[in-house]
Amino acid sequence: MPEVIMPKMGDAMEEGTLLKWLMSEGDEVSEGDAIAEIETDKVTMELEAEDSGTLAELIADEGQDVAVGQPIAFIQAEGEEAPSRTEKGGEAEGEEGGGGEGGEAPTATATQTDAPKEEEPEQPSGGEQQANGRSNGQFRASPIVRRLAGENDLDLSKIEGSGPAGRIVERDVRAALEDGSAKRDGGGEEEVDGQNGQAEAQAQPVQASQGSLQAAKLPEPTGWPGTTLVEPTRMMRVIGERMTEAKQNIPHFYATVEVRMDNAMALRKQLNEQLEAEGVKLSVNDFVMKACAVALRNYPNLNALYTSKGVELHGAVNMAMAVALDQGLITPVIRDIGSKGLAAISRESKELARKAREGELKPDEYQGGTITVSNMGMFGIESFTAIVTPPQAAIIAVSSIVKRPSYDENNEVVPASMMKLTLSADHRIANGRDGALYMAEVQKTLENPVLLMV
Amino acid sequence: MPAENGNSENGDVGREETRGEGTVATSGNGLVDVYREMVMVRTFEEACQKGFRSGKIGGYLHVYIGEEAVASGFLSAFKEGDRVITAYRDHPHALILGAEPKNVMAELYGKGTGLVKGKGGSMHLFDVENGLMGGYGIVGGHIPLGVGMAYAQRYQGSDHITQLYLGDGSMSNGAFHEAANLAGLWGKEGLCPCLFIVENNQYGMGTSVERTTAMTDLAAKFDAYGIENEKVDGMDVEAVMEVAQRAADHVRETGKPYAVEALTYRTASHGAADFMEKYRTKDEVDEWRQRDPIGLLEKKLLENGELDEEKLEEIKGETKELIDDAVKFADESDQPDISELYTDVYAGEDEYLGEK
């Protein structure tokens, strides 16, 4: 049965108002007859029938707004039956009643009052931490800063921002990474950039962490009066893990010699007098390092790295020298030390030590060592052994020079300056005999220091 | 020298299966066929009005009711290879040139089977294969294009012409004057075979010609650009056909533009949304309806015996069936695939440059 619809009379017309019926149900209509008055947003007009027949049913009431395209009446041609009113009406009502958004509304009050507090990001709240870089508990930090902080596990509350309004900017984070401050407290696997990571950077991949603070195996702190709980610094942890791993995995053996240092001391004194004008002051350690390097010429398997594919023998000696820092140690490297003279070694070792203490070492200045010398002579140590730094084959521990009675060739007692050197070596790479012969060579070289000049 | 036909490789837009069985329009140039064509256009336009009122057709809708003799008459002089360009009252041009009513209706219904895949709607019918270079929605904006097309036809060495349809309203637009000036200029060298066809239906929307220009002789405006011109009774399809043939031949032969002002009348409203008709009286409309082009031709054909009542009913019945099928096809067709949103923005490798 043809329906009379609310016609679309404008591009933007969505509904119209049925103002008045001009005909009644049951009236006969012909195409073109005005059957109702409708009103749009633009105009009032008569609605003409597009079909002929009997006006079977008036669906819309006068005054009602009807969407474009919706039926407002039916015209029944001869022999047709009227459709049931509910069919069409129900549909329309369903559309209007359904699709409401009421279901979610009632919770709004609760979320408005409670939610914000819960969602606030956790922030340290002490007064002293209200430094630059944040306001109202929010840090001002550039996106790259947040990214770097996340990657390096930094606590931004410990970094002072140098940007506008205290914004933490990239250079602030780079500085924090360099000096090792701003580490986030607490455990967890970490990765760092810059100097803090140098011990790690040198290491072979550390597998399952055997670190000193593995919570599962360790006792709880006693909490007794008089105790202080010190959390390890990041550097302590890294060193601890690496040394644990080295000591557990590397089959160490040791060889100690006692070296008479009188000739070396005399030569050192003589050279230092001559070199004073140039500002060079040779240290005992410079002699020891040079001697260790010279002696390696005949023992290449002690100047070697233990690698995944075998032992890599190195021609040039890259001498790592341990430098103690307040919170740990670092081993800058003098490259190809064998080819360098004492004065050059002296200058370089001093510069590297200074950089190490001031945190200025670059990765290529502390990576790539092939053997290490660790000197604790300045602390009055008579002898000690060191742990091999993987993947190197050996480390030489240098102790103090001690004056002792000694016999000369006439069996007369004479004072002698004696120093103990202890080799620690990786038995997977070298055997005891190699170690012993090598240490004897070092001894001979230091006792006849002219050999250092050859 | 490149081929002179439409340059798009994918210009057929997958409509092959829905067209090609020959239309009412292309079956001949006898007056009965012209009559049948005009009835088809009228019936189509009435179905459009109904589709618009029922909300099936969106946007703007401009029907050609009352003006059928103009398009029918001029397109009777169309030769294969010629080009047609017009404004937004473009349904008859598409239909008469051979587009299937169902594809045209599907376009208006916003369906993927539409003449331009549902991307243009009523105002942008294109059928490059059959010569229709488009309907355009900005008054006057298409006129320079038509002039350029005519230049291209001569530059490329063909004897094809461009039929450029424009309304009276567009002749106050700068684009018309600039394009007419160029056409006259290029025509001096025989390089602009452009046939301007002014569909003067007396009103630009609701503003009469008298109220838009002091020089109401629209054909004479072409004099200013050195373009020969004349007028024709746009309600008398026979007269239009005669002028069309003569003008088209002249343009084809000389490569010079020519203009014909066809006086006609839109008995329907400007747009389907334009129902107020404050700008004209019912009497005026009724007066023009007396000269309805279909009515005039029908009367003549009945009088000279080319048609009888029975044949008349047969034509109307067939036409109704054709258009009813078109509506059904449009209604039942699927909307364009949503992926079509991103196609045809650019030709060549990058069809689309944005984020999807």
Place this chain on the structure above:
Amino acid sequence: MAETKTYREALRDAMVHELDRDESVVLMGEDIGVYGGTHLITDGLYDEYGPKRIMDTPISEGGFTGAAIGMAMLGMRPIVEMMTWNFSFLASDQIIQNAAKVRYFSGGQVEVPLVIRGPNGGGVQLSAQHTHSLENLYGHFPGLKVVSPVTPNDAKGMMLTAVRDPNPVIFLEAGALYGTKGEVGEGDNAVPFGKARIAREGTDVTLIAYGRQVSLCMRAADALEEEDGVSAEVIDLRSIRPFDEDTLVKSVEKTHRAVAVQEQWKWFGVASEVAAIIQEQAFDYLDAPVQRVSGAEVPAPYARNLELAAFPSEKMVANAARRTLYIEEK
């Protein structure tokens, strides 16, 4: 092989190359023929190719641009000269309403292989009506391609690409640089659209520009290096639509800072687009808000000092870079 040519010669070379290669190519515009072109870009071509291919038009931008669109729709490849882009407003209905959209609203039935070219931007005291940078205006419309080469080599290479592109190309020339020289590749050295050029490599801040402002950025980068030890990377966008987001984003991922430079007005410009793309795609790499350096929000003035003040300067660019580096402005 490359030889040194002016920007003007490079453009002419490209058009001659295409006129010779493809007979469907024609040139249209005001005074491009007998007169030789206001900027002498087309000098001599009229004698060589004749009036059917080198078409002097009346002063009628909407008319001849529209006609060119119609020609292109039938398979010709017109190159339309806007004597300056300032006149293109008269043709903007044709460019925007027809050229950009006709392929789409025809459902892919037509192509518009059209180039519209001419000098863009100011800098030579032409004052308000003759000083516009329209890359953002035309860059806004899907269906158009918009390029803005600054080196003579790109002027030639991108013109070759433009003529061969099956779409309408808005070719914005650095008018103030027509006389500048540079190495230009010989022969068919087409430069693709949508690929930015790294004009200078750097590590600390990325300066992004196109057209004439690229030269400005190069000078600013030199100043930054000399005065602050800052290493600036300079990106020449070359192509506004399509836009090379990758090069831009990769650079900012490296430098963490960006300055977008444009001659046009600040609001709703290309620099805003650059800033938006960076924050969308490289947010986590930024160390400072992206800076925009733009023209003053005034119609272009005439007096030399006012005009200079209305456009971005080397100093403005360098200082914007310094702001991103949190170092003192100079």
